[in-house]
Amino acid sequence: MATLEIDLFTARSDNFGVLLHDPETGRTASIDAPEQAPILAALERRGWTLTDIFTTHHHQDHVEANMALKDRFGVTIVGPGSEADRIPGIDTSVGDGDSFDFAGHRVEVIETPGHTAGHICFYLPEDKLLFSADTLFALGCGRLFERPAEVMWPSLLKLRALPADTTVYFGHEYTLSNARFAVTIDPDNAALTARAQAIETLRAKGRPTAPTLLADEIATNPFLRADDPAIRAHLGMEAAEDWQVFAEIRARKDRF
Structure with a gap:
């Protein structure tokens, strides 16, 4: 089985x-379809032909190019069954615990409600790859549009429980803002301080912050660390439920 090749672009x-x-x-999948032109440019640059789209959730900036790409390439679109009526061109509906084959590589579906009610992530265990879209970002997580914090926190715990050496591809370049916020929540975390400084340098050079390593998120992402004693003490929430601490962190980020 060949090693999968990955092309990341904005x-x-x-x-x-x-x-x-x-x-x-020769099978090629697009993780979501935010915009047709950059996808076509990436395909042309690599000499690849699109065969599949793996859709994580229904938001327009993740499905806008579904139909145009389906019309052009005849792709198969896989997406969350609970949002199927909002996923343009969906062919295969999947849910939590489902799996399917992509060119001999196992793809597992992890349902992570919170950002949307039916958001899913795609996990390739043998390849140690996670496509987390708008559930988990580098040093952040998605806004809680359709489900509350007590639902989103367990979703994040599902991802945190994956092997620490998993490479994570996420949906948006929010990392600089996330880093500046994270240090206000976890100011004594030396690993976070060093990472935030590195991100400032990286973005100043115009370089992307994706992908990230799950181990780094576990060590530094405050949205995965609502059960960490230092964060709970900093927020004065030692006696709170974990999801309540997470809710407070998310609310503070919304105002940041």
Whole structure:
């Protein structure tokens, strides 16, 4: 089984586009379809032909190009069954615990409600890859548009429980703002301070912050650390439920 090739690029104002390519079969999947032109440019640059779209949730900036790409390439679109009526061109509906084959690579579906009611992530265990879209960002998480904090926190715990050496591709370049916020929540975390400084340098050079390593998120992302004693003490919430601490962190980020 060949190693999958990945092409990361930007789309819209701050979306990441990702192509996943199997060199043996030629199958190529787009993780979401935020905008047609950058996807076509990436395909042309790599000499690949699109065969699949893996849709994580129904928001327009993740499905806008679904139909145009389906019309052009005849792609198969996989997406969350609970949002199927809002996923343009969906062919295959999947839910939590489902899995499917992509060119001999197992793709597992993890349902992570919070940002939207039916948001899913795609996890390739043998390849140690997670496509988390708008559930988990580098040093951040998605806004809680359709489900509350007590639902989103367990969703994040599902991702935190994956192997720490998992490489995470996420949906938006929000990392600089996330880093500046994170240090206000976890100011004594030396690993976070160093990472925030590195991100400032990286973004000053115009370089992307994706992908990230799950181990780094576990160590430094405050949205995965609502059960950490230092954060709870800093917020004065030692006696609170974990999800309540998470809710407070999310509310503070919304105002940041």
